[in-house]
Amino acid sequence: MSFKGADHRYRLLVLGLFTASGFTALIYQTLWTRYFKLIFGSTSLAVTTVVCTFMAGLALGSYFFGKGVDRYPRPLRLYGMMEVAIGIYALIFPLLYWMLGAFPLELFLPGEDSFLARSLLRFLLTLVLLIVPTSLMGGTFPVICKFFLLGAKHRGDWAGRLYSLNTFGGIFGVICGGLLFPIWFGIQSSLLMAGLLNILVGVLSIGASRTIERETGQQQKLEEIPAVAPSKYLRLLSAALLLSGMTALSYEILWVRMLGVILGSSIYAFTLILAIYLTGIALGSRLYAHYFGRGRVSVFLFALLELSIGFLALLTFPLVNELPYWTARYINPLNFSFLATQVLHSGVIGALILTAAVMMGATIPCAIQIVTADERDLGYRLGVLYSMNTVGAIIGAFLTGFFLIPWVGINSSFLLMVVINVGVGLAVVLAGDSSLRQRIFYGACGVGFSVFLLVIPPVTERSLSLGVFLNPDRYSRRLYNREVFEHIWDRDRILFYRDGLASTVAVLESPANRYLIVNGKPDGSNELFDMSTQTLLAYTPLMLHDNPQEVLVIGLGTGVTASSVLDFPIKAVTQIEIEAAVVEAAHYFETENRSVLKDPKLNLVIEDGRNFLLSHQKQFDVIISEPSNPWMSGVASLFSQEHFAVMKDRLDTGGIACQWLQLYSLRPEDIRMVVRTFHSVFPEVHIFQTSPGDILLLGSKDQLSINPERIVALFDENPHMGERLQEIQLPNPLVFLEWAYRLNKEGVGVFLGEGRVIHTDDRPFLELSAPRTLHESYFRGVLEELLPLTPPSPVEGYFVDPEALGRHYLDTALVSRFHKDSARESVYFKKAVLTAPEDPTVQLELAARDFGANRVDAAIRRAEAVLRAHPQHREAAFSLARLHFVQESWEKLPELLEQLLEGSDTAAVWSHLRLAEAQSQPQEQLQWLENAYRMDPESLEVLFALANYYRMQGDRLLEAKYLARLLKVEPTQYTANLRLGELALEREELQEARNQLLTAIAIQPDDPQPHVLLAQTYLALGRPEWANLEYRRSLSLR
DSSP: OOOGGGHHHHHHHHHHHHHHHHHHHHHHHHHHHHHHHHHHOSSHHHHHHHHHHHHHHHHHHHHHHHHHHTTOSOHHHHHHHHHHHHHHHHHHHHHHHHHHHTOOGGGGOOSSOOHHHHHHHHHHHHHHHHHHHHHHHHHHHHHHHHHHHTTOSOHHHHHHHHHHHHHHHHHHHHHIIIIIHHHHTOHHHHHHHHHHHHHHHHHHHHHHHHHHHHHTTOOOOGGGOOOOOOOTTHHHHHHHHHHHHHHHHHHHHHHHHHHHHHHOOSHHHHHHHHHHHHHHHHHHHHHHHHHTTTSOOOHHHHHHHHHHHHHHHHTHHHHHHHHHHHIIIIIGGGOOOHHHHHHHHHHHHHHHHHHHHHHHHHHHHHHHHHHTSSOTTHHHHHHHHHHHHHHHHHHHHHHIIIIIHHHHHHHHHHHHHHHHHHHHHHHHHHHSOOOHHHHHHHHHHHHHHHHHHHHSOOOOTTTTTOOGGGOHHHHHTTTTSHHHHHHHHHHSEEEEEEEOSSOEEEEEEOSSOEEEEETTEEEEESSHHHHHHHHHHHHHHHHHSSSOOEEEEEOOTTSHHHHHHTTSOOSEEEEEESOHHHHHHHGGGHHHHTTGGGOTTEEEEESOHHHHHHHOOOOEEEEEEOOSOTTSTTGGGGGSHHHHHHHHHTEEEEEEEEEEEEOTTSOHHHHHHHHHHHHHHOSEEEEEEEETTEEEEEEESSOOOOOHHHHHHHHHHOHHHHHHHHHTTOOSHHHHHHHHEEEOHHHHHHHHTTOOOOOOSSSOHHHHHGGGGTTOOOHHHHHHHHGGGOOOOSSGGGOOSHHHHHHHHHHHHHHHHHTTOHHHHHHHHHHHHHHOTTOHHHHHHHHHHHHHTTOHHHHHHHHHHHHHHOTTOHHHHHHHHHHHHHHTOGGGHHHHHHHHHTTTOHHHHHHHHHHHHHTTOHHHHHHHHHHHHHHOTTOHHHHHHHHHHHHHTTOHHHHHHHHHHHHHHOTTOHHHHHHHHHHHHHTTOHHHHHHHHHHHHHHOTTOHHHHHHHHHHHHHTTOHHHHHHHHHHHHHHO
């Protein structure tokens, strides 16, 4: 356009208004996605629904408004009216959204209900709700382009500038809408502010139109508008942009999935990836305008851009494979503040995706410059190009999110997009007026690229399984060389891997345990503390309920919780799981979950938990919610006030809601906020602990009470339930209730104090706060704060016999010790001593404490007193034997040992061995060792003693044999790995020595000895540089 005298006065104003339009557009997309996640749940369906609906509106609007603007004489005025309409729609959106939420879906779902039919109907309603504003948004680009490009000499320059500025506005919209405005103003207020800004943009545009379009003669007479004329390259570039748009959205989705595993799938990571992606788009269009916008370009430049996109995107593979090491080596150990970490993550993301995004950003202005060489049907051409690119984005989002990733996986999906980019580039060359030399050049590029495609390694499953970001301490202290990292990295075996619809799921097996990994984060395992939480999530509410029949469990995980629910005499359990791949992974925990997925009482539903509760009216006696950690994007909505309110509505009379909450990696204020939010819905709230870092919030509309008589009777009738408790180191249900009961209703009120912050859908504080403390630990302080608020014993009245009560308190003290809670251990041990001071078990524990405090004589006196009062007490006899052995009172040992041997006790055999060892009788040592080994072939003490015996006898082969057997029982035993490495080095089995020593270093990185031995191994292998590094490392540890 030729602005003439109005140029300097109004050009910057209109450009600024279009930038603001991009800002509000991305705020709408971000906030609308949040809105619809609350209806659809935090699933790919929710995100894809909003993206596809958004893009569909943009495509329709750009096509029809692009075509129509050619017949409208004042495009800037039309643009202003469109912006006003968008703003008005945003102001009334909350009302329309409420109407959608209240829409009676059941009237249109006759017969059997189905998730697919319900989701399809919601998609159609969403399309109806969003198609008007998004169509208006889509129309703004061709309309404003028509205003600037009509009469302009350098149309490529203007197209690039406009696209760049609008996208730069979108970047700030993503950041503000995703991270800032929801906390500062709330989601609804943010939406209203964006609507008012749109109205202001529209009013200013209309006002500017009265001056600019009148002074410059911008308006046209309708009869002067020529008929739509064909463009030589319009069809070719429209098809090319469709495929290019498809790959662009596919790359975005795939990058989010890849980088989310490695850097963490929080709202911050998602926003950073999207913002940097848009930054690349904006930079690409601006750089194109600067370098190519004022000259003549051909389709070969467009082809080169497409080839470059494919090549640069493919470089993601080797870079992503390197990222875990560089993250662990340089980012995690620095222990930066959260802000500094985000800056570093931004650099990593930029290095991976920015260059490819820059090339993507140049494609649209390049195509516009080619097809708008003359002014005929200018708006129509702009609209066709923009709408085809947007249709491609719809196809890319839909195909990649719903079909490609779950069907062929992330790697193959990415390679397919790369092939499409290269194919588009070559097709454009062949279809254009190219010379033989150009065809040969681009053909050679295609051949070279195909070779590159074949040789480049894909992203490994391990890179997409283990989130290095989550456990920096596991790697950072050991990463003085690459080989050590790779040894630790490869130690866990991948049993299962699947790129699911919503998450990447894996099952890893370490030398000691098996883990369920979802998006790089462990979501369950067969570790003892995890088993404790997974089991007690079911047992706690079901023990407190008088007669549970219908149970709902949100989140399958390893399946242990659902299996524990079915230990009770219930009617049915409805299990909700959002990701089908997790269901597949649960089969790898069938030993722990007792093949629960085959149980006829289990009704498995693949759906978002919140969505299920919203769309089903069924009442339950117990609802158990065990989602993933709230720092993960989308999970925090399962901790909101609105979700808790729906849980409350779905509870039957006397029903109990059980909500899991982590204590680790959350600030005390955030823990209080979640408890306060829960308490704002449930008048009756009690808190139980299940492991050192996990608590359960139990809420009900009715009064909660603990009935120990009923609970004991229930366990007596179902002995397998007691066995399940013993598997997690809880001797009986009463000890669990005594140990785990942390706060009653009154204690919760004191704990919450005067704070008022509530986590709601409108103000999602937790989602934005939780990721900031991911690597910090506060739970010890929280537990200390809860200790004075401990309620009266819920089971004390059950015991009549003081000795039984004393043993109960002692058992509770021992459980507290197991859970590393020394404060509660001390409290309950004092109670045990006060209640039953003469109980033999209490006295033996006092003797053990005397021994630990180096008061051996006092310990012996206590043990002798117990044995005099209870001559057949085997534990007292063994304790006394051990104490005499420490004191080297050999004359007193034989009688005690003979007493113990009457029961063929392994411990007695072990004591006899010690006596023989002390008296230097090798043959007798071997005899007792062999006896002990026959009685307990998996005893670590016995295996170590056998290995040590043969070491003292100089028999290296038998020593190695028993050390190897020991490692089969306990693979992470440090001394055995170290000694086997040393023995392999003596035998000159260098690779075996290297592997064993690296394992020892991985277990205990701060001991200099394995580094010295590894240095000797590297010298023997001809690796002096590695040997030098190990020697320096050993010296630094001395």
